[in-house]
Amino acid sequence: MAPEEVGVAGLAREEAESFLYREARLIDDLELEEWLRLFTEDGVYWIPIDDRKPVEWNTSLVYDPPLRREERVYHLLHVPFPAQAPRSRTLHLVGNVEVTAGDDGAFRVRSHQVVYEVRLGDFRQVGLGEVRPIVARVEHVLRRVDGQLRIALKKVLLIDREMSQSNLTFII
């Protein structure tokens, strides 16, 4: 059996999968304060347009260091705004999970995710009631902090990242 199928020393694939499933559940259930706590103190949530370019010189769809991540969650949970009024309902499917070790002691977990999203409200209206698939390869950099897995980086590579997008004002 190839090493990536069983995980690497210190992180079995099964544990990585459970972690990703739990993260997906927190997002889909809108338990976003809990989701924030999955990250390390300096953890970054990143949805690049082009991850080969330096982030300081290129816009990202999302580039959220801790305070920005907190702001995004505060916005979603406590401040009504038109693009999320009514809200989105999401459902994450997580598959093709592979684990590799980084040379910095972190674990790299790569997964394929299909996120189905639908806006609630009067489904007969434009933009509401339409189920949209958002397709991505997701790369997590995980570390153990006090024995718990934590996200140092969540990079979401949408397969259409440099193309036209619709509303993405929810957590992917």
Add this chain to the structure above:
Amino acid sequence: MAVSGSTLPVRSRSGVDPEALVLEGPHTYRVHTRAYTDPAVFEAEMQRVFARTWVYVGHESEIPRPGDYKTAHVGLQPVIVSRGDGGEIHVLVNRCVHRGSVVCRSPRGTANYFRCPYHGWVYGKDGSLAGIAMREGDGGYSEHFEAPAGLLRLPRVASYRGLIFASFNPEVPSIERHLGKAARLIDNKVDRSPAGEIVLRSDPYVVTYKGNWKFQAENIVDGYHFTFVHEGFVKLQERYGDATGDFGVHRGRSMAEVRRIRARGVSWGCAQGHGLSAKPVDRIEPLLEGHFGDYYRGLLERHGPERVAWIAGSGAMSIFPNLGIIHQQIRVWRPLAPDLTEVTVYPYELKDAPDEINQGWLRSQERFYGPAGHGMPDDVEIFALNQQGLEASSVDWLILERGLDRERVDEDGDHEGLPSGETPQRAFWRRWKRLLAEG
């Protein structure tokens, strides 16, 4: 009417009556629902607006060297904006004149020629036909064959401060005449750069919304909507201020303060159809003494105190028909259908400005714009709401009368109004109506 021999097809008049779509009186300014929803109006716009006036197609920094190209649209017409050997710019229709295939499939790149994938016809950077594959021989073309000159080329191309415009209309007035007062506001934006030049380096945001293109043209200079559509954003400002990367762009930490700040400044509605708004900084001294003092003192030296107040201030433009400039970005809206529009936001950099400034502006844009930003998704959501609302065609009119009694006509023949009035929007519709009436 055909333009310049072979450009646009002759179309019968569509029965669109602009007089019935825009209602103007001394105390009245209303636009009919059909102006946003009717496919016949949309078709007329493509013929009489987008094929008749200047349309923004790109920025020179996107195609800096000979052979560089990018694709764009003039209305529904797909074009290639190409840099020729002498540095000149050509705008070519992206369609092989043989059997119709597109000749360019990349949004951007560098090429010595464009080759049709179907039968191998080859065109130069200027669109001229450079070669026909297997021209002679069995089954080839006879000596009587009239080979076309090349890709259809837009007869007029011009640039202003690096912004490239093109027109299908050979009779279109000069770009300077078209821009009018907007040129002064473009100057103010570009002269924030110590080199007097802006550069597009970052990837753009591209967002498609289910609404008419004119909602975006109207909204980018709408001073009235901010505290309603972006109420949530103002709440984020209250809580986070500059800590999450606003870079001091959005002033005001409460609704009352934002309203007060936004009530200052001037707006114009230009005869050419542009809507403009600008607000100088109150005092330049804090900037001169601040963290970026060297940079602002350089601007002061180059442009003098009066202009620097405007240069360092804020400005927003809706340049008729498809270009916006606001914040530190160029925005392009592209009509796809009466109820479908693509918006592209190109953040730009100020050449030779401190890295910290360019990166600061970029972070600020990242926070507000794009499909996951805290501002732009709300605007495009409203455009879709508008389109949905207009399904209720039993209501005839939209009302654009704010500040109608408070505007004056200035020495340029432009309407000058107050910031949260609808002076810019009325200017758009005035020009729109005139172009549609010209048939």
